[in-house]
Amino acid sequence: MVNTILWRSAAAAALSLGMMAGIGAANAAELVFWSMWNEPEPQAAALRKVMDNYTKANPDTTFKVVWNGRQNQTKLRAALQAGTQVDFADQDGDQLAGGLQKEGLGYEIAADLGDTKAALLPGVLDLYATGGKIVQVPYIYNTVNIWYNKEMMTEAGGSVPQTLDELFTLCGKLKESGKHALVTEGNVGFYQVLYFSHLLSRAKGSDAMIKAFEVKDGSGWSDPAVLEAAKTARKFWDAGCIAEDARGFQYPAGQQTIALGDTMGELVGSWLPTELTETAGADFPWVPSISRPLRAVPAR
Helix, strand or coil, X not given: CEEXXXXXXXXXXXXXHHHHHCCCCCCCCEEEEEXXXXXXCHHHHHHHHHHHHHHHHCCCCEEEEEECHHHHHHHHHHHHHCCCCCCEEEEEHHHHHHCCCCCCCCCCCCCCCHHHHHCCCCCCCCCCCECCECCEEEEEECCEEEEEEHHHHHHCCCCCCCCHHHHHHHHHHHHHCCCEEECCCCCCHHHHHHHHXXXXXXXXXXXXXXXXXXXCCCHHHXXXXXXXXXXXXXXXXXXXXXXXXXXHCCCCHHHHHHHCCCEEEEEEECCHHHHCHXXXXXXXXXXXXXXXXXXXXXXX
C-alpha cells in the first residue's frame, strides 16, 4: 500500500521536485494542501515539519493545510466543484488513481524526474502513471504483515509461524486459552481482502489481483489459484483464528482487542502500532511477522 500526493498545480508540481531533490523550486506565495491525515496524528506532524523546513529554505513559499482525515478525496471533490483552490492533496494511491486522477484532475509533472526517481524505490513513481503521465508522487510505503503481541505468543507456547499449518496450530493454542490469534474490523472491506490478496500474490505474483481485474470477460478469476486462495482465507474463520464476533466489529473495535490483551494480532498495514499507541502504550511488545506464514497456495 502506498500513500501518494496528487499535484493539482504547476507550483505544487515544482514543489514536489524541489522537496525530493532538496532544492528550492516553488515560487508561489502560498500553496494549499488538503490532507487525508487528522492534525493530531504523528504523520500530520511529520508532514508539517517537512513543509516548515521547506519554507525555512524558501521563505517565499508558505502552506495552508486542511486536515480532512480519511474522507479527504470525497471532501476535495466537492470543494473543487465549488471552485475552491487546492494545489495538492494526499490519499491512498489506488484511491486517487481510481478517483480524481481518473477524472483528469491531476497536474502532470513534466519536468526532468531524474533526481526524484533516484529518491524512490525503483518503479514506484510509475506505479500510478497513466499513458506515461505522472501526477502522483508516493511518499509513504505501508507494509502489510501480521502485527502481533510477542509476549502473548510466548505465553501460548508458540513462536513465529514459518508455515500456514504452524499458524493454524498457534490459533488452536490461543483458542484453548480463551483468546484469539487474529482479529479484523468487520466494517472495513479491504481488511478482509488482505487475506485473499496476500495468499493470491504468493501464488501468482504481486500483480495477480490487478491482472485478474484487467481481464474484461472475467476469466481472470477462473484461475485455480484464486479459488485456493479464497478457500484458505475462509479457513481463518472456520478454524477460529479470527474471533467470531469480529464480523460485527466497527473500526477501531477490532484492534482495540489487541491493546486489551484479548487478541494476539492482526493482518494489517504498518500503521497499526501508531494507531494503537494511545491505548496499547509505547512499550507494547509489537513484532511484525514475516510474510511466509501466509504462503499457502502452491507457487507458479
